[in-house]
Amino acid sequence: MKALIIDDERLARKELMRMLEPFEQIEVVGEAANADEAEQQIAALHPDLLFLDINMPGRDGFELLEALDPAPQVVFVTAYDEHAVKAFEVNALDYLLKPIDPARLESAISKLSHAVQGEGKTRDQLGPEDRIFLKDGEKCWFVALKDVRLFESEGNYVRVRFDVNKPLVLRSLNNLEKKLDPHVFFRANRKQMINLSYVDKIEPWFSGGLNCTLTTGEVVEVSRRQALRFKELMSL
């Protein structure tokens, strides 16, 4: 697995790199001192795994992740940050505390999924297995797109509905639409985008529109303009 170490301290990066030496399955391909550098490195190197410090100058680790679609696998590394640790514990994300305990590092690495991302694969479009990172207040999630049934625009934010969760994140529905596979996610109307695998029932609605019921019971109206495209997609 190709890994990228992101930490604003040179010594901390160096120490982690040294600690990773015994793990043959982990190949450290680069390091970054802040979110901007990290983004460039990620675009250039396509790492499968990030060791990510939360507290960094400029954008912090969470903000970096929110900008990444899809999010690679992540092991958080932090010295002491009550809020972050709480977020990790709530959602069982893996994190390491500095100074890093070698045993903890080993267990974190053994838990990583070994699905290696394709070499040089273009990452313009996200597949259903791809995960995105969402953070709302103190909670954060890595969620696979196949688990998201509905995106709803609320002003400058998008509400993401999956399971019982519905975090509100700062994204735009239009940008999301461009990145998502149109055969999976369908823009039902100006404000909503649905995961087609969650569609349960479709009924004709006024003035050429459609009323679409999801398996969870939520009802989404498909606008007249989109209804034609919808019929095309569903008939395939």
Add this chain to the structure above:
Amino acid sequence: MAAKRPRLLAYWSTQVAAWTVYMVLLGLPAWLSGPYRQEYPFVLAAMAGIGIVSSHVFRACFMEWGWMALRMDRLFLRILLGAAVLGTVAGLLQAGLHDIAFPSAEHVLGSGGRRLLEILLSWMLQLFIWAVVYVAYHYIVRSRLEELRGLRVETANREGQLANLRSQLNPHFMFNALNSIRALIEEDPERAKRSITLLSAILRNAMATVKRTTVPLGEEIDVVRSYLDLESMRYEERLRVRFDVDPKLEREPVPPMMLQTLVENAIRHGIARQKEGGEVSIGARIDDRTMVLSVRNTGQYSKARGSGDGIGLRNSRQRLAHIYGKKARLDIRNDRGTVLCEVRLPFPARDEVDNGYPLIPEQ
């Protein structure tokens, strides 16, 4: 008041027992020397009764007029007066009873003179002694209670100090420093050793600080230097430091860890947030009759953003108010592209500190 009933019971049983025992002892010589007389138990009960009633009235005076709250000399005067008045009443009562109960014997009231005076004086003395015992008892109880309250206050203080210590041992700093030291052990063992020494100095100082209200500025500056040395290990070229301390102020007392807290704030909210890092300058100067401690850092201060810095500043302000009352203040503001935090302390401090807070408390 749940405690009242058992206390009242204790009072009455003590009264009855003490007066009875006292009267028995008083009558013992006469009893032993002569033949037993039938009226002895009656005399004993009467005498004890007079003692109990008169001293109870005395107690009522104490309580009704709040004598226990008085100063020692005033209390003494009232005890003398009370013993005189009540002693007279009690004495007359005894004499009267004597005359009624033993009509055949020599009349005390009718005959006047020496015998009556003796009785009156002895009652005055007895009641005076009773009052002294009463007062002594209450002083002991009160001092116990005060001791207890003192202990409670001390416990509260300790807890406050502990909370203070915990906040001073900024965990983010500690763990990052330890992490860096671990990296240094291979890269530069000499520096790793030096860093451990610095970290120990900071820890030791934080522990010692708990006991002291103020420390000489020079000492505080040393701690700040150790702290900045360690932070330089983390931030490397991103952190630049400048000191501008008036050497005359080296021995001036300042609240411990205050400058340190402000410098930590400057790093955490100033330097750590800038990719290029920045400069922290620490200053101490005299300005008229105030000593100005200043911490300036690259960056921008905004109230809304500070989640952590709010606590640091608030704690510092509280501590200043605690030690100096209204004579010290802490200001933070943006100043020509930097954040400037200034603490103004009265100078010279020695005679300005509020009473009750020793500048350099005895260890």
